[in-house]
Amino acid sequence: MPADAPRCFALLPCAGSGSRAGTAQPKQYHPVAGQPLVRHTLAAFAKVPRIARVLVVVAPGDERLDDVEAPIEVAPCGGATRAESVLNGLTHLRASGAAAHDWVLVHDAARCLVTPAQIEALIDACQADAVGGLLALPLADTLKAAAADGRVDATLARADKWLAQTPQMFRLGALRDALAAHAAQGFAGITDEASAIEATGQRPLLVRGSAQNFKVTYPEDFALAEAILGSRGA
Template identity: 50%
Template sequence: MAEFIALIPAAGSGSRIGEDMPKQYCLLAGKPMIYHALNTLYRVDRITTICVVLAPEDIWWTRYDWGEFADKIQVINCGGVTRAESVTNGLKTLRAAKHIQDQDWVLVHDAARPGLSIALVERLLDQLVADEVGGLLAVPLADTLKRANDMDRVECTEPREQLWQAQTPQMFRTKLLLEALEKAPENITDDASAIEALGYSPKLVMGDTNNFKVTYPQDLKLAELILQERY
């Protein structure tokens, strides 16, 4: 039977957040940001392994106690320059060690999405477990989209019908995801884009606006409020 394995690429620096440490280690509700993603994924019973892919030169991870996740977590210092490289390296390392099989499901989740809930992960698993391709959490676009010209003036308004904002986790079979990432164009920004480049159509599963990606300093305050309500 195929297993469910979570993978968190956490090798980036998160320079836009304006902190003197990698974004995934910024404190939220008294814990490093990545803790909250780990805590949620750990409490999903169907997930058997959580792989965290760190940069080879990471000096921050060992400063914290991760013992409460010890029976599920695997830490690999094989992160790459890009997110896609980190995911690829992590999957190859897991497969070489025979910790993952070609038909196992991989849930790739951003370390900087601390608002993920157990209910969202369960919804993703339920809706994709029998799917031939896999898919991702996403939310329908609510805002009006403006396309700008080179002078930062509105060139046109883009229709938002049938547009969704991608989130994570994004869930695909190991073999398919590795093939997609190895053949993907250099400018892809998520795993679903790599799958799409192979000609597949990932399924969209309704997400939640609380599952947003912390990118800028002001995002930290909103994430803190969400986590305070949860804990």
């Protein structure tokens, strides 16, 4: 491989509180199948040889992952929002040797069911793409729009609707610039990395993911995640 060939880095924002999960601690540290949830996420990325480094962005003062080893690195540069944490993490990667043309795969720490095969599939699909892309899933359920009174306002066509997942894979420099452009406005309207890239006029590639790659969000999600991990022998 040429010395200047793009490398792949992973970035996991891990500084949130996960208030909807109903746990006594941030949900990424809640035990699932015998260990903190985020440890399962990290294990999946550690099994992908093409990932040069996995950067976990935690809140300042958070020492719960201080025992991790290469290729995993922890940076206490988490921000007030997910987007800010990602931007800070990208800045850290750039300052520590990553190039602007390198790829970065941003992944939700709470998507602990992602598999190495899914990560590899995203890299395969995006590494020759001019923009990059994200794992996503075609919408299977009927989609309703709600009125202000909580009743159905309309049934929406679902044929072209996808549920965005992570990882989301873009060039480090392009993603950093795209996010930085919205920092002064508090990242209003930026709900994921793809939306930041879309705001620049580019169109990310949709790569089919898996229904099991859901983000643990609500209390009942932990039992489902544990059952799936158990079925995999975790």
